[in-house]
Amino acid sequence: MITRHLNRTIRALALCSMVVLAASPGSGVAQDIAVDRARNEISIVMTEEPQWLNTVRATDAVSFIVLDHITEGLMSYDQQNRLTGGVAERWELTDTRATFWLRRDARWSDGKPVTAHDFVFAWQQVADPRNAAEYSFFMRAFTNGEQITQGKLDPTLLGVRALDDYTLEADLTQPTAYFLELVTFISFRPVREDFYRAQGQAYAADVQNMISNGPFTLTKWVHGAELRMEKNPHYWNRDAIHLSAINVPYITSDANARMNLYMDNKIVMATGLDSSATKTAMYNRQKMLSFSDGTVFFIEFNHRPDRLTRNLNLRRAMQAVFDAAELTYKVIGLPGNIPGVSLFPVWLDGTEKKLSEEFPPPVVEIDADKAREYLELARQELGIDEFPPLSLLLSDTPSSIKQAEYFQNVMARELGLQVILDRQIFKQRLAKMTAGDFDMVAAGWGPDYNDPMTFADLFASWNLNNRGRYVSEVYDNHVKRAQSTTNTRIRNRAFGDLAQVIHDDVVILPQYERGYIYVQDARVDGVRRRRFGGDPNYNYAFIKPES
Amino acid sequence: MISYIAKRLLSGLVTVWFIATATFLGMHAVPGDPLLNDKAVTPEVRASLEAAYGLDKPLPQQYVIYLSNMLQGDFGISFTQKNRRVNDIIRDHFPVSAMLGLLALTIAALGGITWGAITALYRDRLPDVLIMLLVVFAVSVPSFVFAALGQLVVLKFNQLIGHSVIPVAGWGTFKHMLMPSLVLGLGTMAYLTRLMRSSMLEVADTDYIRTARAKGLSAPRIFFKHQLRNAILPVITVLGPAIAAITTGGFVVELVFAIPGLGRYFVQAVQQLDYTVIMGTTVFYGAFLVFMVIAVDIIYGFVDPRIRVDKVGA
Amino acid sequence: MNDTYDPVSGDFEPLLTVTDGEQIDRPSLSYWQDVWLRLKSNTRALASLYMVLALVTFTLAGPLIWSVDPSKQDLEQISQGPGLGQKAILVPDRLPVPSINSLTQSMAEDRADGSGQRLDLLGEAHTEGLTLSWLAVANADSYTIYRHELEPSSIDDLGLPLAQVGPGQLSYHDSLSLEATTYYYSVMPIVAGQPQGYASQRVEVVQAIALSEARYRGLVPEGDDASLLGSTIRLEAHPLGTDSLGRDMLARLMWGARTSLFIGIIAPLFFVGFGLVYGGFAGYVGGKTDNALMRFADFVIALPFLLFMILFKIAFGIGPGESGIGPMLVALVLLSWPATARLVRGQVLQIREEAYVAAARMMGGGANYLVMRHMLPNVMGVLLVSLTFAIPSAIFTEAFLSFIGMGVVPPTPSWGSMCNDGIRTMLSHPHELIFPALFISATVLAFNLLGDGLRDAMDSRLRSDS
16 A cells, blocks of 8 residues: 555656756756867866856956957957957057047947947946946046046046947047057947847846857857857958857866866866876876966055054064965975066066066065064064964965965964964955955955056055055055056056065065966867956867868 | 645745745844955945845845745845846756755665665675675765765776766766766765665564565565565655755765756855845745655655644644 | 371461562662663674774874874975875075076086987985076077976976976976975977977985974984085974875874864754753643744754855854854754754653653652653653764764865864865875875764664664664
8 A cells, every 4th residue: 555655656756857857957968078070169168157248247257258259349369369459450549549440340240230339338338337347447547437437427428439330439538558458358348239228137148138249159058057159150350260169068166077077078178287186187198288377466464554564564574584485386386386576477568578577576585583673673663562463364265275374384483473364255355355354365466458557556545456555655656657658668667666665665475476287188279378358268279180 | 634734834934934034134144245346346336236236225124125025936136147036046056956866865765775675685694794884984974075086986987988978077968967966865875775774674573574474475575575665664754854965965066066056056155145146045945845844744644544644743 | 098188287387478589689770771781782882982982082182192283384295195204305495596597508518418418407306496407499489397207208298387488598496396206307498489399307306304494393403504414314204194284194183183073072962952951841841832942943943954054154254363163063053953852852741741750740759850850861862862973963064064165264173174175185195185084984983883872772672783
């Protein structure tokens, strides 16, 4: 009796499971091979789901990767990562004005032409505070931009005009040497007004709510599971695009899982290999490559008046015992990372050579005796008998915890300073950083555009990202000097001076410049690793002919 | 019967309200700010964001809005995927988690019953000892270790064969689900094996088995017809609670095997303090479990004549 | 034959009143003694009891015997496998790094032995660093330096890319997590954007330690630097190896045990205790109060455990320098008590109706007497069993939370967070995962088996043969 009922229950359960199975997304079989020669397609992995593929409001790295394939700005980067025209065919930049002449053959994926109006509309949307675009501050480059982002003026008054369908003119508030680099940024991509308005809140929520003007179009988006980008037949430079499609059949933030997928020939690249994965790659005789993503990491001091870390000699003492090389080579221990020497990373271009070669950053002497002298001075200046514990705010990623534990150890050992760790999840750490609730914070800064200015104004007194509230007239003046001209010599001299100020005032303790080891399928070439915008980029990637 | 069901459903609703309130209060007690991001935003952008999410209103008002929206089945818009509704997230990703959980449970139940029966059959002989050793192993190793090892095993297996037979990660086909659901179900399977074994041995001592033996029934007949069937019952009764453990315990497996389940979204949402997703997921899971338990109780009332439903509620 | 028996009264006498006819000639056993006897006869349970005792000893007495500081970082021996102290040669603190550029190339050419080898080791190779130099290649744009642990087989198999240096630089100093092993270094010149062959060099690296570091750690006697340099000393021993910061695994396991066992034992004690009071009260009082109390317990049971565990963890917040053990305890207690409360209430309701309780009440036993003499001892059994089963699940919860980064805050070690660190280096340094996982497994196993044994011992009807 009982069993008969049970059988019925089991049958019902089985039926349930079939219903669930049918309803589950991704039932369609994912492309499951790294390189599909016959179809001219490749497969890649992403760490997370793109948050919002809306160029006006996107902020996350994964959205940037996708958007860099499916949209194109006025300016772009070529196969060798050199600045080149995108939608713009010609351009002219003066101290007060930028003019762009657009290609007549640039098309949206529905075949309609990309016009200057699309850019004007997009930029107004970014500036409009009602859209709450986090990158709205970029629009302050244009006249009236500041008032518009503050909601004091109507967005239509932004200093950007379409002279005709194919000519765009922008009034700049100050000489902006890097303006052409700046407009490659995602927030400067075009948005077509009629389509945008028709979609309303649903804009870019799904494949059917998007329109693109890039080399690829998004044709499939199973949330959290899978994406597919196909070559855009309307793209003006379609002859330079080789791949028919890029599949993203996997989304996982687990580095081991990504490496396993690569080893199983499911994806063409696994990046960010850790010591375990590099060992696997080495013993499987895989070719490994190295890439610097341009981000610098440092320990930022809190310079607010009520903090002990405001004392210069205390900061000097810590500077004199903190060995970035030991941290990078022994503690982090992964190739690709470079010991940090300055806020300005070594890859930044100077006038003729690298900025770091033209203005070598001041060298920090590791000297424990000297450090203890500084500490004694600090103690006297502060009028305290003993230093209370200092807090170090950090995020909860394993690598940052390891680095913080090392820092804690060094300070205790060399200076007898007690550092207490304050580990917080992402948003809680940000809240504490914003409120100034820390003595030191482990922070990093990645470039938005290819110019030292993307780093230089970080510690200007007016910068909201200056979370330690470092205020220095000297520093501000150097920044203003660099902002007042397009003359690279003057600007680079100012950047060199800034590096000196940061060192002398011990605004930060540079830790390292981040790099990655990655493996890439030998059958694929033309993949670009990039410091700005989305990385990696497969726009110009191709499958090598069989040898 | 109907009044009993009505009563259970009503108390279920009150429980869900309790969960919703606890989640709301817990969420708003969390220090931190969901609207902050890597790059600082201007006060104007912030004000606009606050208004969009209703965070500018006083807390009691937010609570009322939250409850009334929830009554209409609307959990709001995610803070991280700023144009995705939490309802859509649950609709898209819960079936994946449920499928994974169901499969894990099936594997666990089938495996547990089979292994348990075998151990009882070969009591104190080699198969019993071997299986119980494995059970001990499975019970005492954390699931995340299994997940990482499981994936490695699949990879090595594929490399041995020469081409990929079982996917290393991902979701979509039945083959994708094999390893993750096995890993997820392993702990429960071990637990059920133990349960099944003791249940089998207990049944073996009963009078009706002795009678059957005395009647001269064949050993297989006794084993399958009498012992096995009766021993399964207690195992079935623990499946309900096991569903709960499995469906919410899938975070790690989902992460490692790149499965688009709801558990992974929840962990991500916690990192991002995504209020709406956290509240929506918690309330949804809570409600799901509450009504699952009620459903299981009611079904038992039909299935097992020995259980009288009106007593369950007492 | 009529000698029929005729009983005479004198034949019989009344039996003596036996006062000790039913004398108990074995010592009387209380309930607990009986339980103990049965437990003792169960080898599996007994073994697990010894295992628990051993773990407790390991936790409490271990650090007294193995008095290594668990946070001390031995950067010379990072991720070392289990073993005894290694030998290391003493080297000067900051060796001047030889550097060769295109201007000093002639010197390099002198050095070349003419055998066509283009990559050389400059000076000694030890774990504190080594320098390589190579011959310039005409028109090279840059050179890439690689390091391999196997002998390179082709230009695509050169190992780890260490660095790319400009055309002017013809030497490279490597100090990137060097281990005392054999490496194969290669240099690959890039000419006009294309790799132009490569040259390899096998290098044996020996373990070394900087003099000041050795002195700081008390590994060398006082003496003048010159005589010490180059001599061999023995580094600290790490019987179970070190983690990725060179910290002693054994010491960390001991201190981690304190965290994990503390949470694992204290939290269940608290919530079982609270459940006892709550459920006991509800069951004893009964009626509407009972109804209301149990309804609330039902609410709490309905909360999805792991989700709320995470939610509570972040809601409590952890200040700077705090270990996060407190919030985890509170969250565990807040979410776990109702199960015990239900169990105890059920028992109390049952016991309340028992005849002996009624008898005791009729004989004028007060509430205190009833609770202490009858309720508590009878509830104790199930309580103890549920406690032993709660311990492994609490340890698992701690491990799981630490694994997803919601657990205790470093530098406080715990087995869960050690697993979390170890799983990343599972393939390259398996000992960092295996040891903490082993300890978690052993503890969980021991408590599970002990619980089984206790259950069997307390009530033969509740027997579980597994």
